[in-house]
Amino acid sequence: MKNIVVIVVLFFSLISRSAAQNNNSLRLPLKTGNEYLDIFMANGDNLIIRPQHLGIVNGMASVGINHQYVGVINGLFAPPYVSTYLPPSLTFPRVEKYWAPPYTCIDYFLEPRFFGERVKANHYTWLPFQTKGVGEIKGVKVQSTTTLIYGMRAGVLSINLKNLTNQKKQIPIQLIANDPFTPQLTLDKIDVWGYGTPQSKTPVRNVVDDKGIMRIQGDYAIGLGCNLKNWTWEELTGRFNSMVDLQPGEEKEFSVVFSIGEKKEALDARNAILANPSLYVSKATDKYISEVKNLFDKLPRLYSDNKDLEQIYDRSVMILLLNKFEIPEFILHPYYATGSVNGGCLISDLWNYGGVSEILPLLDPKADREHILQFIRSGALYNGSAFDPITGKSSGSWNPANQEKIINLTYNYVKNTGDKGFLNEEVNGETILDHLIKNAIYLDDKERPVKLIDYGPGGAHLGLRREFTYNHIMPDLNGLRYKNYEMVSRLCEIAVKPRPYLMERAIDLKKLLKTQLWDPGSKWFTYEDDKGNKDARYTVQMFYLLNSDVIDKEIEEGLISHLNDQEFFSDYGIHSMSKKDSAYDQVDIDNGGGGTCTLFPPEISERLYKEGDPKVADEIMGRILWWGRRLPYFGESQDANEIEYGEDTPLQADIGSVTVAQSILFGMFGISADFNGNISINPAKTGLAKRLQIKGLKIRGKTLDVSVEGGKYEVSTGGKTFRNVLGTATIIKN
């Protein structure tokens, strides 16, 4: 009897193990054992991103990934080349779109089909340069790995097939290389990359060779090769056909290689990779790991009992890897683009770039310096809002926030690096300091008493979609001038070229702002049109005046009183417009109401942490902690009353989203450097976590670890440990 029981137990164990194995076989690992490989890995089960917004990037190219099906690629963007595909529908595993600046192929499309079908993805994972998908069809497990190869405008789609049945399988395979709506692929070299996703329109000519096909357009080409045996290219149907036989339990792998560029470059890259695709994938993985190591060699790791906080920090920091381009045709090396995924918004927009002001000097001071110089050099400060990555020229129309952004960028660059010499560097015939002074008093007549600036009738500041206005004499923009005066005044002192009138004007401005626009009844600022009529617009922008001396306690308390669930808060974020404002527009997410630009909540919370109001700051941060788990990268805006993001924008990976990490480091941990290299650490009393720790913060030549727990914290640097209670700053002298 004992034997019987043993047999039954064994039998059960075998059965359940096999069931578990079957179940697990359609899941992808989320841990590899290499912490740097795993840290930015996103689990498809958690992600809410739509297939048309998912993509991968390798610093030279981006392809769109339709995560609903195994292996589908659509659109290739490889600056200056582009081959794009705008899907009217959603599919998976495809590699979709190919953006490899300066090349673009919008209708680039690769869709593996087995038994004539796309394979629904049961699970997928995402890394910045690689996605994996797995599914099953007719008892065959299909797993795809799509990898962009570092240093090349090229990639590999590897397909692994495993027969899960007890019967031999003959699997007809198709690799469809044209999307279902375009008879011929297009490819173009694009010299100016703007806000939108660049479109290709010139058809290619297919030339079949022994390794695959070359899709040629003038001097450029997309190479496509396959190491599957016995493939045939069917020109009229635009696909490779082949057949794979699998014995029971047997598995086989094959790869499809794609490249884009000058004809020879594309051909050579394809052939080189095709000779050993797994080697190239392995090298790309190594390179990716080294990029992640580099990131955390310069920026600290965050550890906390609040895993959502950890996750959002990591996800936020990752944007500095994702949006870092090294493209020969680009004017800057490296170049940090405003967007990256699927070729969206490859310009450098000053507004979004302004979000990196504190953190980028720690990570890549040289690049930060070059970007600041290029903004000034391009003339974008007065005539545009961005510069183009290839020409370096200014683009877009003037953004009234330009002046604040460039001043803030430079101020933090000098403060966090100590590179005071930068202020004396000449650009366009003037020193940086002179440029900053010019920006501080832009539209201001310093010969006359200070005035509130009338920014005119345009609605660009909020870009509201409906009939409601917010223009002319706007309180937030005028209020921000105070900090501009203040920061430039300080930089003048640092450069030993003081300009006392700057702070004099700042003080006058403060008085004027309150007298002219503050409405104590509504506890809000009004704005004023050119006829002197006043109106109120309950925009989130007003909170940018927090942590500035331009407002007094009454105003600060007044503004904060509106941060409640009836006005600016919802369960999942802060609204850009109060729900009580008649201009509220659910659809107009970034500034119109439904949510906010991604930068707003972390930037405002950082101000509140710095202001010493961690409770309200926590209220904001606590509402957005879902971002880190639910999105692989953060686009330009997020919803506030739904777990959702702004879909109708090409900017799905916004450089400015690093402000989340910035808020944690400089707000929650209260890290601050002064111009003399002294470091102050003053963690806030946050309710978001019981335990917080950063390890490996490198700032002004020092390496610091900070641990916060139970109302106390300790700072370790240079072998010394400083202990303090929350609320008391620790100063590490230079």
Next chain:
Amino acid sequence: MKTTRIITLIVLSLSLLGSSKAQNSNALDKLPLKTGNEYLDIFMANGDTLITRPQHFGIVNGMASVGINHEFVGVIDGFWAPPYVSTDFYIEPRLFGERIKTEHYTWLPCQTKRIGRINGIVVKSTTTLIRGIRGGVLTLNLKNTNRVKIIVPIQFIANDQFHNQVTLDYVRDWGFQQPLSTTAVKDIVDSKGIQRVQGEYAISIGGDLPGLWWEEPTRRFHGTVTLGPGQEITTSLTFSVEKAKRAIDERDSLLTDPLESVNKSMQNYVSQVKNIFSRLPMLYSDNKDLQQIYNRSLSIFITNKMEVPEFLLNPYYPTGAVKGGCLANYLYEFGQVREILPVLDPAANRAQILEFLKNDGVNKHYATYPITGEPFGAWYMVNHEKITGQVYHYLQFTGDTGLLRVKVKDDKTVLDLMVDFALFGDDTTKPVALLDYTKFGESNDHLELRKTNLGFIYDFVVPDVNGRRYWTYDKVSQICKLAGEPRPILMQRAAELKALLKNTLWNPEIKWFNFINGKGEKDVRWTIQMYKMFDHGPDGGVLDEEEKRGLLSHLNEDEFFSRYGFHSMSKKDPAYDQVDVDNGGGGSCTTFAPLIAEFLYKEGRAQAADDIIGRILWWGNRLPYFGDTQVSNEVDYRQETPLQSDLGSGCLAQCILFGIFGIRSDFYGNVTINPVRTSLANRLELKGLKIRGKTIDIAVNAGKYVVVCDGKKISNTIGTPTKL
């Protein structure tokens, strides 16, 4: 003894394990596919097997259609209820701020169910369009599978994420495209929900969740549900569109007992299905794919049967139905169900024939609008063949010869018009000639090739359309004899045409027909249309044996066949265009493969016909309804068309009944049964065919078949017809 015990234990363990597994996987994740009611289940589609994209998915109730985004539980997207349309109508339930990913869904013509889970709450939605009104019910069932009490915040978002304001319009002319609404509504909150008013019309939405409240700026309902461990609740949202007061009344009426409204509606649905099978037979076979495609093909007569007071005809069988796509009646599509519709709904068939004849719908246009009956569009060169087919088969299956004497236009009877159509373009004072179809006013391009801009045409003197004139001569000649007014000239000209076609256009070298282009030069286009000339049966026709063999020699995998279908253009033709699915190459119009297969079955070429039908059997399991075109080298369908539920797809069942089972009726009510020797199934059975007053069952097995007609049993071997 020991071994027996061990085996018993293992079997018991296995059985326990199996049942536990089944419980785990079915209890929450899967919706039932069988209800025990055969009529409720027969058209049910299992979401796991469907390939229809969310944007093409919808339900219909004879008065209205809503779009269903099957990726998420409960999402409704678009509302088409002729004459009203709200393209941005939207309902999206969110729990904890999130949409709920669908783990499983099922589809019925008027109802979908979806199931998913979030934070331990199993969420099941049932969306039902209520029979007899332009409205519906969205029911949500929430079950807490956690061991703790959960407070569930619920939102019902009522504007999609790209539209600040919903729009609503009254649209008179419903054509090919889905109509688009553009006029914004004004929201008025009342005690039961909201009214979204636009002029005289309104969409009303209401909910029965206690404490549900409407937040106007964010355009959504908010509510909260508290669920104890294991507890479940059901709540409903009702919606309707009508003139303002009626919309409110209907919403309120639905709200009084939404579940009862859904129940009644489903009973009505069951009676609709019963009605179909009281007139058309059930098919049973060991080939379940064949059974499935037959049933799926018949379900088009539910989805595309509309009873809208504002429509000219009631019932009305539009060309399309789902999501308001192609609610016009295209003669081309109507012509494809020429045998089956007179058996199912002879009165509606007759009314629609007369409507086409009344309004120049044949010689000048291709379709009619449902509200006004006005014709629109250019004419199709196959119009004459289509209307002839409709009249011919209507007469065969109903015996209603009175139709021929109905005066429809300019004092002309139906019979007169039939003769006119047969002789269209034909100068009977001269020898018969091949027609150049560019010379008869603005006709729609026969193939509408997208590569025409690259110089690939098929126009002017085209063989297939000319060849099909033979069929028209023949059928009209038979109709004239039936009416006692024979026209011998028709068959004389048919015979001349046959000879002329061969002499002028047949190319024995390539075993294919040429066409003559605008310069008078011969050219070749390898189009599937050529096989339509097989439409004649074994009694002859426009093709001789050499031509038939020649054409059939191209039915191979290098030319017209791929693994999953029949290409509309040979893969060897440089005009082949993968993207131009319907006639350009990538696939073919849904009706082509079954129609050609039926012609071949009737022709006695069952092997070739099986080769076609065998390739498309996947359709039935993978699509809830068939749109205008299917892909041939992929398991896929044409996406870029609003016609996603094509009336013409009824011709699949038609092919099985009249092709595979060889059912015929002559004008006098004599019925013949002559099943073909098909390799598609070992066993085939039809039960309850009702034709010309007879009720017939047919069972085919192992080279023999049995016909039971009105209780009388007749056995025969395959190949020998049974005459009743």
